[in-house]
Amino acid sequence: MAGLALAVLWRRPWLFVLVLGAAALADAVSYGLREWIGRERPPLVYPEPKPLVSVPGSGSFPSGHATIAFACATVIAWASPKLAVPAFVLAAAIAFSRVYDGVHWPLDVLGGAILGVLLATALLKLVEALRRSRRATPPG
Numbered sequence: 001m002a003g004l005a006l007a008v009l010w011r012r013p014w015l016f017v018l019v020l021g022a023a024a025l026a027d028a029v030s031y032g033l034r035e036w037i038g039r040e041r042p043p044l045v046y047p048e049p050k051p052l053v054s055v056p057g058s059g060s061f062p063s064g065h066a067t068i069a070f071a072c073a074t075v076i077a078w079a080s081p082k083l084a085v086p087a088f089v090l091a092a093a094i095a096f097s098r099v100y101d102g103v104h105w106p107l108d109v110l111g112g113a114i115l116g117v118l119l120a121t122a123l124l125k126l127v128e129a130l131r132r133s134r135r136a137t138p139p140g
Contacts, residue, residue, distance in 0.1 A: 012079070018127065019075050022120045026071035027064060029119060030112060034059035041103055051102035063104045066095035066112030067119070074120035091116075 039061040043051045058064075069091035077084035095109035 015075075015079050018079070018123070019072050022071040022075045022123055023068050025123060026067040026116050026119050030062050030064040030067035030115060031058065033062055033115075034064065037061050039105075039108070042105060043102060049102060053101045053103060055103055060104055061108045061111055062115050063095060063098050063108040063112035065098050066091070066104075066109040067116040069094040070113045070116030071120040071123075072116075074117050075124065078120075078124050 035058060038059045041055055041060040043055050070088075073084075073087035073091040076087040091113070095113055098104040098109055099106055
């Protein structure tokens with residue numbers, strides 16, 4: 001949502017596309033890893049305390065919410081370094097909420113945060129390389 005708001009306010013539709021792309025990539029990769037790794041979530045290991053939200057059926061590592069939040073924060077920080085701190089604070093709050101809610105282990109969100117930053121950085125480098133190659137290609 002923040003990516004859409006910034007794209008509209010700054011009149012940069014490509015920013016929304018990048019944030020959406022980073023979120024989709026982060027979601028797909030984190031889901032694939034959760035299914036592959038299959039780490040059990042805290043409520044399946046310890047019945048008490050009860051989680052504050054319903055327990056998702058997928059594995060626990062890495063946290064999808066953390067991966068997506070940090071991927072989007074990375075793109076926003078790249079587009080506007082002035083917003084880096086608020087974007088990463090929001091991402092950290094989202095990641096912490098998954099542990100607080102009782103559906104992730106702390107290392108799940110740490111792994112998700114690292115994965116999100118790495119995926120978004122790779123996406124941004126790919127976009128930059130594509131932009132440079134377009135500029136370097138002579139017309140005709």
